Amino acid sequence: MDLKLDHYTEGDTEIVVVEGEIDVYTAPRLRELLIDLVNKGNFYLVVNMEKVEFLDSTGLGVLVGGLKRVRAHDGTLDLVCTQERILKIFRITGLTKVFGIHDTVQEAIDKRSSK
Amino acid sequence: MATITLTISALPAHVRTARLMAATVARRAGIAASAIDEIRLAVGEACSRAVAAHKLHCPTQPILLQLIDGSGPDPVSEPRTDTTSRAPRANGSATRRFEVVVSDRAPSKDSEEPTDNVEPILDGLFLDGDDTPPGGISGFSPGLGLAVITGLADEVSIEPQDLGTVVRMSWPLSTDQPQDPSSN
Numbered sequence: 195m196d197l198k199l200d201h202y203t204e205g206d207t208e209i210v211v212v213e214g215e216i217d218v219y220t221a222p223r224l225r226e227l228l229i230d231l232v233n234k235g236n237f238y239l240v241v242n243m244e245k246v247e248f249l250d251s252t253g254l255g256v257l258v259g260g261l262k263r264v265r266a267h268d269g270t271l272d273l274v275c276t277q278e279r280i281l282k283i284f285r286i287t288g289l290t291k292v293f294g295i296h297d298t299v300q301e302a303i304d305k306r307s308s309k
Numbered sequence: 310m311a312t313i314t315l316t317i318s319a320l321p322a323h324v325r326t327a328r329l330m331a332a333t334v335a336r337r338a339g340i341a342a343s344a345i346d347e348i349r350l351a352v353g354e355a356c357s358r359a360v361a362a363h364k365l366h367c368p369t370q371p372i373l374l375q376l377i378d379g380s381g382p383d384p385v386s387e388p389r390t391d392t393t394s395r396a397p398r399a400n401g402s403a404t405r406r407f408e409v410v411v412s413d414r415a416p417s418k419d420s421e422e423p424t425d426n427v428e429p430i431l432d433g434l435f436l437d438g439d440d441t442p443p444g445g446i447s448g449f450s451p452g453l454g455l456a457v458i459t460g461l462a463d464e465v466s467i468e469p470q471d472l473g474t475v476v477r478m479s480w481p482l483s484t485d486q487p488q489d490p491s492s493n
Contacts, residue, residue, distance in 0.1 A: 218357040248328075254453065
């Protein structure tokens with residue numbers, strides 16, 4: 195399926211909800227959304243990937259690009275993902291050590307708030 | 310031995326088509342269900358890399374994808390060509406395999422690049438918009454894609470040549486019967 199993107203505010207955190215496939219064709223749309231959110235002053239981002247059906251290295255590149263942008267403002271970009279087939283690509287590339295990966299959106303928010 | 314050949318234009322939208330076809334053929338060949346996602350991802354990475362290379366060097370040239378189902382008998386009337394021959398295996402195993410070959414026609418190295426400049430495979434990771442070269446694909450990093458392929462495929466060979474790169478990936482076929490095609 196194609197990529198569906200949505201976002202909403204939860205306190206000082208912007209939650210990005212991603213559904214569908216993130217690949218070389220659709221990843222530029224996610225990239226544009228992340229850039230737009232950061233440009234509007236949202237430096238605490240949580241990307242909910244629970245409904246992502248496919249993720250490739252292009253998608254990883256976009257997520258890391260988003261992480262670089264929020265870190266430039268001392269912000270954070272955390273992920274919510276429990277799907278093994280999506281987590282696998284993060285493990286292969288070693289990115290589990292780069293991103294905070296959580297089971298729920300609330301857990302992602304709570305972990306950052308407690309730091 | 311049955312081979313399905315797919316030719317795609319160098320457009321990101323067609324990478325998904327290649328992925329879906331590879332997954333379908335792999336399922337019919339009898340690949341273990343747990344490996345289908347790996348094949349889908351590895352084929353996507355190989356085709357994404359090829360599309361990115363073609364966009365830079367030869368956008369009008371097609372990319373060739375071959376899906377080789379090793380579950381059946383070898384055809385006696387169709388001798389294999391160089392492009393479909395399998396990469397030699399270190400262990401000499403005769404296990405039937407499902408093989409995917411992605412061939413592009415982009416030169417593997419820029420002519421302006423110094424010949425002694427051998428970059429590590431993971432150099433230039435995580436391109437985002439600011440790092441994307443002119444004509445490149447936003448967010449795509451060739452080194453990362455190849456690293457993912459290496460991590461996913463059971464056997465892999467990447468052969469850069471003057472007239473393009475050939476990426477071969479293969480997975481062992483399970484001993485179970487292939488799925489009924491009607492189940493796809």
